[in-house]
Amino acid sequence: MAVSYSGVTKSFRGRLVLDGISDVVNEGELTALLGPSGSGKSTLLKIIAGLTPLDSGRVSLAGKDVTNTPARDRHIGFCFQDYAPFRHLSLRENIAYGLKVQHVARAQRREQVDELLRLVRLEDYADQYPHQLSGGQRQRMALARALAIKPDVLLLDEPFAALDAQVRAELRRWVRSLQQELGITTILVTHDQVEAMEIADRLVILNEGRIEQAGRPPFVYDHPATEFVASFLGPITSLGGISYRPHELELVGISDAAETLEVREVVRLGFEVRVILTNAEGSTTWVQLTHDQVKQINPRVGQRVGVRVRSTIATPAATGAEPATPRETSHHEGSH
Amino acid sequence: MRRSSLVLRILVIGYVGALLALPLGFVFQQAFSHGWAQLWAALHDHAMDLAIILTAKVAILAVPLNVLFGVGASLWIVRHPSKVSRVLDVVIDVPLALSPIIVGLVLELAYAQNGWFGSAFAAMGLRVMFSYPAIVLASVFVSLPLVSRQVIPLLREIGDHQEQTAATLGARPTRIFFTITLRSIAWAAAYGVTLTLARVIGEYGAVLIVSGNIALITQTLTLNIGANFESFNSYQGFVGALLLALVSVLVLTVIGVSRHRLERKRHGSFV
């Protein structure tokens, strides 16, 4: 295993940030540390990096216990959310920094830096300074700089958070393909579940300093272990006291329905349409439809429609469970 | 760019011109009022030349001392905050609003022969007051906060992510300090150094007390100018003033450039 940590506990100013957590990261995989702000994910990343000391626990990298090793000897690459470029150095000099520390000869250094510049597609900007570059370019520079020292593990702290949506989406896919090409073990901290699910081999979901669940994204999405995980990973709604994903419900004729609800609002969100409905007691359910379905059904505000679970979804093992509990289904043959 | 009214602009230029530019220009006018030959002779006045040398000797010691302290204290206060460093922060700012006469007084109270601490030094055969060390002491006191006040805000703003990144790239603390930290605060430090130099060279009231104002021996250039004026030797005084005014103009230029660079670092950089 490439990275492992056990019993990691950390408090800041009397507040418990990490509560004895343990996990193992496999080599060559991209693991996403996912969680809301304050969940401790950035702190955990910095502890793995050796930038923040832990109160108790152990950290191992490449099989060696590095708990008492300073950051500079851990052979890791780290990217801050603000990219922390060395402002007074050019792009080329930024990337070369780690190589200079290792006393790599000038000619060899230049060669390696050129190669990295090609890798991150910044050859034309080599002699520019960070303030002359865009956010996405600085991000790639930070990556190249971290990769220059050929680290065993790459640690990325919310690397895409400061970018606008379009750049963010492109860049994360590019980073993912780069990571796969290089086969480098990577841990990525993010609060964006879409991002995590799109590029991670494995998700580790943190909440209030504890790991709520860890596993491959599709599995965790379909089998959330707790209420928190279910609602954090994606939108949920409830019908008859049971939680569902909005796309698991459908609108049907009143006679076919499990429940009859009144349409309160129809919201067009670009690629999907949300139909928000209420029952007699006032609790809300919403259903996700495609444009075609909307054209067929044509829901209108005030209209009474039937709502039921799609036939392709296996029924929950426990019907009539307590309100808003996560789905208890254990068998999912044929479900999406 | 919204424009202010022309009237306001004229008023402001007039006010600043009359209050600041006029005295500066007047120094030049007075120094040159008797022609080049007289000026040249005055520049070779024995007392003034000794004063210049003394001032230079004081600056050579006082400025580096305070820069070293200023940068170090700033790093302590910003990167390793603690109760002690907070107290340090406050204490460093004390000289800012302190009257130079009071500075001279308290130094004399503490370090004169019969003073609080002075008696201890006297026992060791060290004479602090009315001598070169006293002038250095006073100069360092009055310029104490000048470097920190520039470096601290910049350090706070920059944050320490660059240093942490350098650490992950394998750099040891010393290397990080010289290649990252120092380079980051360079312009703020330069600004602070320039202000310190100006203050040290220009200090009057504090040095007046602690030096004893002994002509030819413990008179700095500022004291020399004052003494000349008091003995109605105003032309000689203005020649000395000319030298200091020239230094001031140089200082203003460096300050202007430093501030411009600092501003660019703060605002222009990350757009």
Place this chain on the structure above:
Amino acid sequence: MRAHEDPRTYLAKGVALGYVSLLVLIPMAALLNNAFSHGLGAFWDAATSTESLDAMKLTVTCSLFAAAFNAVAGTATAYVLVRDRFPGRGVLNAIIDLPFALPTVVAGVTFYTLYGPHSPFHVNITGTWVGITVAIMFVTLPFSVRAVQPVLESLTVDAEDAAATLGASSARVFRTVTLPAILPSLLTGTGLAFARALGEYGSVVFISNNLPYRSEVSSSYVYSLVSQGNDPGAAAVALFLLVGALAVLIASNVVARRLALRRG
């Protein structure tokens, strides 16, 4: 992070503390010690003697006037510097720092020659409160300008333009948008200027004549006490002045912070 706690750091911290103690803490303690060396009564008598109070009255009046005047003039100057573009703006901006760069004694002797008995303008304000105030105005102008300038710069013109589109006149815009924004910094800067002015010596001593009870500022009075060898007396007056300046600084900072908080 752990690497920073090595013994070299402790040594450096110790040296820094020693430096500061030698320089500031010990002398300030000596001041306290000396001011009360003959008891509380003697301290009070020295600090509130007629000459001391007269000097203080003069000093406070002139400093207050100068600081207040420059609060206004400084704001106007900052406004012109930030909002206007004209040839020579750079020079104007640079010369504001002159009082920080020019030795006080040079300013002092120049003012004396310009506005004293040999004045080319044939005025003579030596020994008058006007003369003292002018000298103090020279010293305190940069404080308000440099305090307000960054605030004005960061205050986007948008806010002012927004007010204008809502029909506000430029006077109203200034009063309701600009002024509240700059007030906290202006207060702090003016407080600092006032505290500095209270202790000003070099630029004031020549033009003020130093006639006791008449045209003597507090710093000159303390100096005269020192020259007479009256250390406890000098210490007492100095302490009194110091506490006053400190009170002003703290007050202006507190008010400024409260104003800033209210703005949100």
